[in-house]
Amino acid sequence: xxxxxxxxxxxxxxxxxxxxxxxxxxxxxxxxxxxxxxxxxxxxxxxxxxxxxxxxxxxxxxxxxxxxxxxxxxxxxxxxxxxxxxxxxxxxxxxxxxxxxxxxxxxxxxxxxxxxxxxxxxxxxxxxxxxxxxxxxxxxxxxxxxxxxxxxxxxxxxxxxxxxxxxxxxxxxxxxxxxxxxxxxxxxxxxxxxxxxxxxxxxxxxxxxxxxxxxxxxxxxxxxxxxxxxxxxxxxxxxxxxxxxxxxxxxxxxxxxxxxxxxxxxxxxxxxxxxxxxxxxxxxxxxxxxxxxxxxxxxxxxxxxxxxxxxxxxxxxxxxxxxxxxxxxxxxxxxxxxxxxxxxxxxxxxxxxxxxxxxxxxxxxxxxxxxxxxxxxxxxxxxxxxxxxxxxxxxxxxxxxxxxxxxxxxxxxxxxxxxxxxxxxxxxxxxxxxxxxxxxxxxxxxxxxxxxxxxxxxxxxxxxxxxxxxxxxxxxxxxxxxxxxxxxxxxxxxxxxxxxxxxxxxxxxxxxxxxxxxxxxxxxxxxxxxxxxxxxxxxxxxxxxxxxxxxxxxxxxxxxxxxxxx
Numbered sequence: 001x002x003x004x005x006x007x008x009x010x011x012x013x014x015x016x017x018x019x020x021x022x023x024x025x026x027x028x029x030x031x032x033x034x035x036x037x038x039x040x041x042x043x044x045x046x047x048x049x050x051x052x053x054x055x056x057x058x059x060x061x062x063x064x065x066x067x068x069x070x071x072x073x074x075x076x077x078x079x080x081x082x083x084x085x086x087x088x089x090x091x092x093x094x095x096x097x098x099x100x101x102x103x104x105x106x107x108x109x110x111x112x113x114x115x116x117x118x119x120x121x122x123x124x125x126x127x128x129x130x131x132x133x134x135x136x137x138x139x140x141x142x143x144x145x146x147x148x149x150x151x152x153x154x155x156x157x158x159x160x161x162x163x164x165x166x167x168x169x170x171x172x173x174x175x176x177x178x179x180x181x182x183x184x185x186x187x188x189x190x191x192x193x194x195x196x197x198x199x200x201x202x203x204x205x206x207x208x209x210x211x212x213x214x215x216x217x218x219x220x221x222x223x224x225x226x227x228x229x230x231x232x233x234x235x236x237x238x239x240x241x242x243x244x245x246x247x248x249x250x251x252x253x254x255x256x257x258x259x260x261x262x263x264x265x266x267x268x269x270x271x272x273x274x275x276x277x278x279x280x281x282x283x284x285x286x287x288x289x290x291x292x293x294x295x296x297x298x299x300x301x302x303x304x305x306x307x308x309x310x311x312x313x314x315x316x317x318x319x320x321x322x323x324x325x326x327x328x329x330x331x332x333x334x335x336x337x338x339x340x341x342x343x344x345x346x347x348x349x350x351x352x353x354x355x356x357x358x359x360x361x362x363x364x365x366x367x368x369x370x371x372x373x374x375x376x377x378x379x380x381x382x383x384x385x386x387x388x389x390x391x392x393x394x395x396x397x398x399x400x401x402x403x404x405x406x407x408x409x410x411x412x413x414x415x416x417x418x419x420x421x422x423x424x425x426x427x428x429x430x431x432x433x434x435x436x437x438x439x440x441x442x443x444x445x446x447x448x449x450x451x452x453x454x455x456x457x458x459x460x461x462x463x464x465x466x467x468x469x470x471x472x473x474x475x476x477x478x479x480x481x482x483x484x485x486x487x488x489x490x491x492x493x494x495x496x497x498x499x500x501x502x503x504x505x506x507x508x509x510x511x512x513x514x515x516x517x518x519x520x521x522x523x524x525x526x527x528x529x530x531x532x533x534x535x536x537x538x539x540x541x542x543x544x545x546x547x548x549x550x551x552x553x554x555x556x557x558x559x560x561x562x563x564x565x566x
Contacts, residue, residue, distance in 0.1 A: 115142035134172040141166035161332035188231035199475040212237035233271035238313035241336030244482035264319035314471040323391035328365030340368030365402030369394040397428035422446030489526035495562035
């Protein structure tokens with residue numbers, strides 16, 4: 001009897017929980033799946049005598065509609081499948097569905113490998129998202145939608161950079177922040193596209209490529225009721241984010257170190273790069289539920305795919321190149337090291353006209369370089385004067401020093417970043433115009449004035465270096481390159497230590513820098529150890545009036561040949 005009573009109590013508890021809605025609504029844990037709708041209305045839209053849609057309600061009174069797009073919904077099913085079906089939500093409860101999530105099986109293997117989300121403004125929120133995610137590696141991960149907040153949260157993550165949206169491994173997305181009704185040709189997108197490359201098969205992304213369609217004015221489209229600015233098949237942006245030391249791992253899923261970005265109006269005509277769309281067309285009788293049902297008629301999208309991307313990108317008629325290096329190694333964004341703008345080196349803050357003018361840029365800690373006429377072809381070189389990678393053809397560069405990684409960019413550790421009150425800055429210039437940086441200026445006290453200026457020409461040093469053609473480089477070449485740079489930096493540091501010993505410098509103060517456990521530490525510690533030794537020796541020679549030793553020191557440091565001081 002007691003056992004029977006316990007069973008009855010358990011069943012009553014389950015029934016009570018069911019009456020309150022899906023169990024994971026409003027809880028303080030991740031709402032990973034859409035709630036099962038309540039008060040279902042089973043529908044036969046095409047009149048064939050079988051159920052092909054179900055309308056229900058979640059969170060009490062928010063209408064939800066599941067459409068069966070592949071004919072396998074059974075009588076009494078309260079939800080569709082995530083293979084080819086489509087769901088719609090009316091979050092405003094105004095009779096218009098303002099969220100569309102469509103799944104499609106492009107390969108015929110019985111699993112969805114495409115997800116489309118159309119996220120309309122709703123409930124006072126002005127977000128606009130029209131986004132495809134392509135599951136190239138078959139892991140089943142698409143976009144992340146918070147079913148408690150009822151919001152698309154592409155940047156939601158576990159830890160530093162384990163994003164819930166599918167940015168890891170081999171994946172692709174296409175996105176614009178406008179609604180279909182604003183666009184005349186739905187085959188094109190703005191970010192057209194982002195491609196993630198798992199180069200070593202570990203399930204993480206070591207490279208990411210971004211293309212952007214620059215949009216052009218179209219009076220005919222405007223006259224037809226669309227926006228004036230339309231995507232017409234011309235790229236104006238191509239960029240690559242690269243994990244140069246391949247140190248991404250669980251807990252550090254994204255760690256891009258370098259970005260190369262090329263820009264130019266109408267740089268790439270990609271109108272012939274068609275890719276078929278399958279299983280997008282649903283029942284015509286359901287078109288009435290969509291604010292704009294034209295996407296359901298699409299049979300192709302236009303974009304450069306992962307196999308075409310580099311060939312297409314490097315063939316562009318580019319007008320400028322931008323380089324970014326994450327010197328403080330804090331970039332955990334999914335697509336790239338955020339770019340610095342070629343503006344004031346000292347102004348700070350989003351949209352304030354400084355290097356970190358981009359709201360997503362690292363407030364301090366990155367190094368940016370700019371080739372405003374694309375004279376260097378977007379290529380790179382290892383500078384003799386510092387052993388680092390630089391942008392060939394750059395007229396100017398700047399590094400805001402965040403030596404101990406105290407300040408982070410927006411999408412990394414915190415949205416509420418504290419800006420540094422003062423920061424050191426190094427500026428680089430190509431004064432002789434040969435494509436190689438040859439002048440270095442230092443503001444180490446943060447007063448916005450360069451107190452030291454060094455000219456390689458005045459030191460009698462040749463600034464020219466071997467140029468590396470990135471169009472011929474594969475990921476393994478970038479790995480080799482950074483290992484060469486890191487090992488070279490460490491060798492220079494060890495040579496500097498010998499010089500310090502010759503002149504009796506006490507180096508125990510720099511013990512922390514004299515050990516390195518990774519490529520990044522060899523690079524970082526190696527540069528700083530050299531710099532401290534150089535400045536200490538410089539200080540000694542200035543104090544003692546030893547101008548000849550000072551001359552030799554500057555020549556040794558900025559040539560990387562410390563042996564001439566021994």
